[in-house]
Amino acid sequence: MLVNLCGPPGAPIFLVGEAPGEEEDRIGLPFQGRAGTVLNILLAQAGIARNTCLIKNVAKLRPQANKISHFFFDSQCTNPKPELVEWIEELRQEIVSNKPNVVVAMGATALWALTGEKKISKFRGYVMESTLVPGQKVFATYHPQAVGYDWKLAFYVIMDFVKAKYHSGFPQLPVSKTHPKEAMIEEFITYLEWLVASPEIEKVAFDLETTSPGCHPSVIGFAHSKSEGVSFRLLMNGYPTIPEREELLLWQAVARVLAQKKCIIQSALFDASVMLQHLHIYVRKLVMDTLIGAHVCWPECPRDLGFLASICLDTAPWKHTSKEDQVIYNCLDAINDVGIEEFLWKEIARQGVEKTFNFEMSEIEPAIYMQLRGLKINEEERVRLLEKANTDVADTGAALKLLTGRDINFNAPKQIQQLLYIDLGFPVQYHRRKSVEEERKISVDAKALKMLSIKFPKDPVFNLVLAHKRAIKLRSFFKIKLSPEGRVHSSFNVTGSSEKAEGKDEGEGQKSFSRWSSSKSIILPYGNGNLYNIPPQARKMYVADKGKVLVQADYVQAEAVVVAYLINDTRLKRLFKDRFNAAPEDKEKYDVHRTTASMMFGVAEAEVTPELRKIGKTLRHACNYSAGPMVLATRLNCEMADAKKFLQSYHNMCPQLQLWYGRVQEELRKTRTLTNLLGRKHRFLGRFDDELFRSAYAYNPQSTVGDLLNASMVSAYRFYKMDIWLTLYDAIYIQCSPTETAEAKETLRSVMLRPLTYNYETFTIDVDFKVGENWGEMTTL
């Protein structure tokens, strides 16, 4: 059936797709079936009502095998057959007669028909002029069908629709009018002085390019409007471009600007850290870190400037110029950051996320402080531990050589596969697959080895390989380079996962549930990099500064408490409340896992053996995140059937949990948005499947605890000037003089005991304290 244009005549938005599918063909309307559902979701998320848009496809008939190439003579789809030419002419007339403010080309075919361009990934997010209807504003994005195949694209398309909605307000094509400028030294200083002397300029954007290694500034740039900025080159091929005397004048002028003007930076944790580390200039009036603004508004999106510009601005692409002209590139970064900042303020207000934004901004200063100060390492201890680790690796390695008669690299999965599955002929173990169509992948990871050791309990090879691999892994934590001051550093990422962590698992894109992440510092590249995965055995070498001790304050059973309130488990709420109110010496009486086991197996608390308690603990943990029997079986080292029985009895004991799963799903279906107990929102845009749901179950407990901890840390830093040593998911470590530990404990208690409210009920997560000279050996305080 022919599918015609539909929607109100004269509508400001005109959506153009590719060709009708099966459903459209039957009904005679565009975007009906799956692609239609996806389009509805995307439009709704962007705040566009579908019935206010004109919608049609380039082709009016369903092509054979749903392949658009059917309407072309060539496979590249550039030489259309007469019927398609006719349809495109009809499209032209419809655009002319309806005069939409913006035509949205969805997918490559629409883009080609409207503009003659082919590459949708290159042009998405950018405004173009139509070649089909000269003067007509066209805006390109992916086809909803593409989103159906790859949900990562949903983020882009929604943002694009938001921009299209803005462009539907007026018909004019934007004119690019940025004026980046490279200045000589006198000119640059004059510019900086002019900035200081101009009261009408309240805010400036600031950006640095730096050399690697060491991150010394090589280009510095400021922008004072969405179109104008000036940059200056400090280093040319590693050598200064100006004499020291002039450089001093330059930095003095920079310091004056940064002291007096409000400042916009993309990623202040980098730029402001570099300024503090190398120039001792602190950016005091940071009003907007655009990285944080973007994270708060769109936590699931990429946050680099190129992406943000495609969402927020009508500027021409400039990121590709970074190699050609670093100075102009730097200047465009600063100029465009001004425009992005303006856009973000509106978006923050529109979404009502000011509180979360201010909160995240307040984390910047302590994070900069922590990453530049670093952690002291006890070098003698490190050497001792390394030697011990070397011995362990040598011992297990020698035993393996003796046992197998081979000398192989146990860091190489291929070699272990050869040894176990070919040379020794053991049954091949595979990774779990997400679906049956997926290819089976051979595995020699810890899980596979454990499985084999259960199947062949008499053969020592598996446990030996496991021990050897563990020893190698542990040793890697001691093979680190220290700074000249004997310290290690890391860079903290307030907005969660780093933007380049793209290729991990296909599907979702950035997640970031308000916990920080830790990674290798490029400013001070010493130590392991990630401070959030140091095993307990390696923590002994991390020590407080001279004359100080560490005080650890950690939230007790934090996520389990949040879950108890979310699902309204009265028994558990009582338990946590009682523990909270109990005298310190009585606290250990209140043990969630023992209670869990006692309920599950119907035995008195006193009768719960350590084995039963372990089952209770594992079950609670696994169920809070909706784990399956398979995982449970490997975790508990038991049969699948037993794992299923355990799950059943857990859910019998605690039916509220599954009711809560249902409520979360309902909420997702309604708004696709969850809000944690501190008001932070997160959109879940993936396909409605178990993966999405599990991620959603984890969101509230995980992000609430993350925000709670960070709020406490900021308050300890800001109002009590505490020396924050490290934060770690649910613990704050501070360092202080050994005589001040009792005082520190009380202060930490006062900032950390923050009431949370859910469903008109208020509760507080308890805090435990420890003290010690090093991170590995701490005792109750």
Added chain:
DNA sequence: GATTTTACGTA
């Protein structure tokens, strides 16, 4: 030489 895969450490 750059990118992807595999494995494994933390809460």
Added chain:
DNA sequence: CGTACGTAAAATCT
């Protein structure tokens, strides 16, 4: 079909 994060080294691609 726990979630979230990062890094090292091997394997693979170009």
